[in-house]
Amino acid sequence: MEYFIQQLINGISVGSIYALIALGYTMVYGIIKLINFAHGDVFMVGSFIGLFSARYLASVGLPPVIVLIISLIISMTVSALLGISIERLAYKPLRKASRIAVLITAIGVSFFLEYSGVFVLGPQAKGFPEILNKKQYQLFGSSVQVDSNQIMILVTTVILMIILQYIVHRTKIGKAMRAVSYDMEAARLMGINVDRTISATFAIGSALAAAAGVIFGMTYNSVDPMMGVLPGLKAFVAAVLGGIGSVPGALVGGLLLGTVETEISSLGYSSWRDGVAFAVLILILIFKPSGLFGKNVREKV
Amino acid sequence: MLKVEGINVYYGAIHALKDLSITVNEGEIVTLIGANGAGKSTLLKTLSGLLKPKTGSVEFLDKSITNQSIQSIVKQGLIHCPEGRRVFANMSVEENLELGGYLQDSSSLPADFEKVYTTFPRLLERKKQLAGTLSGGEQQMLAMGRAMMGHPKLLLLDEPSMGLAPLLVQDIFRIIQEVNASGTTVLLVEQNAHQALKIAHRAYVLETGRVVLEGDAKELADSEEIKMAYLGH
Numbered sequence A: 001m002e003y004f005i006q007q008l009i010n011g012i013s014v015g016s017i018y019a020l021i022a023l024g025y026t027m028v029y030g031i032i033k034l035i036n037f038a039h040g041d042v043f044m045v046g047s048f049i050g051l052f053s054a055r056y057l058a059s060v061g062l063p064p065v066i067v068l069i070i071s072l073i074i075s076m077t078v079s080a081l082l083g084i085s086i087e088r089l090a091y092k093p094l095r096k097a098s099r100i101a102v103l104i105t106a107i108g109v110s111f112f113l114e115y116s117g118v119f120v121l122g123p124q125a126k127g128f129p130e131i132l133n134k135k136q137y138q139l140f141g142s143s144v145q146v147d148s149n150q151i152m153i154l155v156t157t158v159i160l161m162i163i164l165q166y167i168v169h170r171t172k173i174g175k176a177m178r179a180v181s182y183d184m185e186a187a188r189l190m191g192i193n194v195d196r197t198i199s200a201t202f203a204i205g206s207a208l209a210a211a212a213g214v215i216f217g218m219t220y221n222s223v224d225p226m227m228g229v230l231p232g233l234k235a236f237v238a239a240v241l242g243g244i245g246s247v248p249g250a251l252v253g254g255l256l257l258g259t260v261e262t263e264i265s266s267l268g269y270s271s272w273r274d275g276v277a278f279a280v281l282i283l284i285l286i287f288k289p290s291g292l293f294g295k296n297v298r299e300k301v
Numbered sequence B: 001m002l003k004v005e006g007i008n009v010y011y012g013a014i015h016a017l018k019d020l021s022i023t024v025n026e027g028e029i030v031t032l033i034g035a036n037g038a039g040k041s042t043l044l045k046t047l048s049g050l051l052k053p054k055t056g057s058v059e060f061l062d063k064s065i066t067n068q069s070i071q072s073i074v075k076q077g078l079i080h081c082p083e084g085r086r087v088f089a090n091m092s093v094e095e096n097l098e099l100g101g102y103l104q105d106s107s108s109l110p111a112d113f114e115k116v117y118t119t120f121p122r123l124l125e126r127k128k129q130l131a132g133t134l135s136g137g138e139q140q141m142l143a144m145g146r147a148m149m150g151h152p153k154l155l156l157l158d159e160p161s162m163g164l165a166p167l168l169v170q171d172i173f174r175i176i177q178e179v180n181a182s183g184t185t186v187l188l189v190e191q192n193a194h195q196a197l198k199i200a201h202r203a204y205v206l207e208t209g210r211v212v213l214e215g216d217a218k219e220l221a222d223s224e225e226i227k228m229a230y231l232g233h
Ligand SMILES: Nc1ncnc2c1ncn2[C@@H]1O[C@H](COP(=O)(O)OP(=O)(O)O)[C@@H](O)[C@H]1O
Pocket: B011, B014, B016, B034, B035, B036, B037, B038, B039, B040, B041, B042, B043
C-alpha cells in the first residue's frame, strides 16, 4: 500500500508536467481547432530560458527560492511572446486555409524550433542547475517519501491553476476566450477582438508550457533541443484523454496519465512506460473519442 | 440613420445580394421579409461587418461603415442579434449579458443589467444558470438582452420568433415594440410576415437577393401580392 502511495506521489509530479503542457494544447484547440504540434517545442524553449536565467541569477548570489520564482517568470514571459509570434507569423495568415495546411505548418514550426535549438545550442544535453537543494521528507511517519522537488512541483502547479482559473473565469479577456472558443462569429458580434483573444490564448498556453519546462529541468536535470517531443506527445494524449478543448479535462488527463504511467513502470514494466500513453490514446479513440470531460464536438457546417 | 446603396455580396461564386438598396430612418421598425434563402441574413451580416460587399456602400449615422471593422461598427451602436440566438451556452446568463456589453465602459454595466432585467424578468431569475439550460424562448430573450447591453442605436434582429410557441411569439413582438418605443431603431428580419408587418412601420420584400417590393407596412399587409406569397391567404 505504501509502495502504491509512493508511486502515486511520483505519478502526480510527472502528471503535473503533462497537465501544464496539455492545457496549452487544449486551449489553443478550443479556440482555433488546431493541434499545435509546435507546443512541445515551446516547452523546450521555456526550459532552456529557465536554465540560462537560473544559472545567471544563482551566479549573482540570489537565494534559491527567488532564483526559482524569477526564472519561472522570465521563462514564462519570453515563451508567451514566442507563442504569440508563432501564431502571428505562422498560423494567422492561414486563418482561412484548410485545417491540414495549418497542421502541416505546425509540424514545420516544430522542426524549425527543434533544429534552431540544435543549431544554436548544439545537440548535446545540458545539465540543468539544481536550483533548490533536494531534501527528502518522510510522510506521517510511514516509509512514503516526498522530496522538496515534488513539493515545489505541486505548489507551482496549484498556484498556476488558481491563476488560470481566475483569468479564464473572472477577467474580461478570459470571458472573451471562452466566448470565442464557443462561437467565434457570435463573439465578433459582441465587438470582441478575436485576433487579440487568440494571441492571449497562445500566450497563456505557452507560459504554462514554459513553467512545465522549468519544472522538468529541475526534475530530470538534463535538457536538450529534442526534449519537447515525447512530453509534447504525451501531453497531447493527456489533452485528448481529458477531452480536447476542456481545461479541467487537460488537468485531470495529465495527472491521470502521469500516475498510470508511473504505476505501470513501478510494477516492473518500465520498458512499457512510453507505450502506455499511446495505448491510452488508442483506447480513448476507440471507446470515448470525446474524452472524459469532452463535450459533443460542435463541427461547423 | 442607415443607408444601403447598391450593395453586391458574394459567397465565392454565389451572388447573394444583387444591387440591393434600403434605408432605415431613426425611430422606425423596418421589417425585411422574404422566403428562405432570399438573402435576409446575408444583408444583416453585411451591415454588421461580418461580410464585406464587393461593391456598393453602407452608411450609418451619416458615416460610411462599408470598410470598418465589426468592432468599430458595434461601438457606434449598430448591434446585430443573429439568427438562431447563438447564446454562449457554456456560460451563465449574466456572463452572456456581460459579453454583450464588452465594448462598454464597465461603469455602465450595473444600469444596463438593470434595464435588461426589467425588460426580461425571466433572465434575472436565471442569471446564474448556464445559457445552454434555458428554454428556446428564454434563449431568445437572452440573445436580445445581450444585444441591448451593447447600447444599440440600430438593432438588427434576425428571426427572433423562429421556433417559438405562439404565446412567446406575442411576447417577443411586444418587447420589440417596447424597445423601439424607448428609442431604439429596429431592423427586423422575419419569416413570420403577418406579425412583422403588424408592428413595423415600413417593409422590404426580398427575393433571391433583390428588393422586389417596398413600402408602408400596413399597405403591404393589405396588398394582394403579399397576401398570396407570404401571408398564405
Ligand atoms: N456561408 C454561406 N456560403 C455559401 N452560400 C451561402 C452561405 N450563407 C448563405 N448562403 C446562400 O446565400 C443565399 C442567401 O442566404 P441567407 O442570407 O441565409 O437567406 P435568408 O436569411 O433570407 O434565409 C442562399 O442562397 C444561401 O444558400
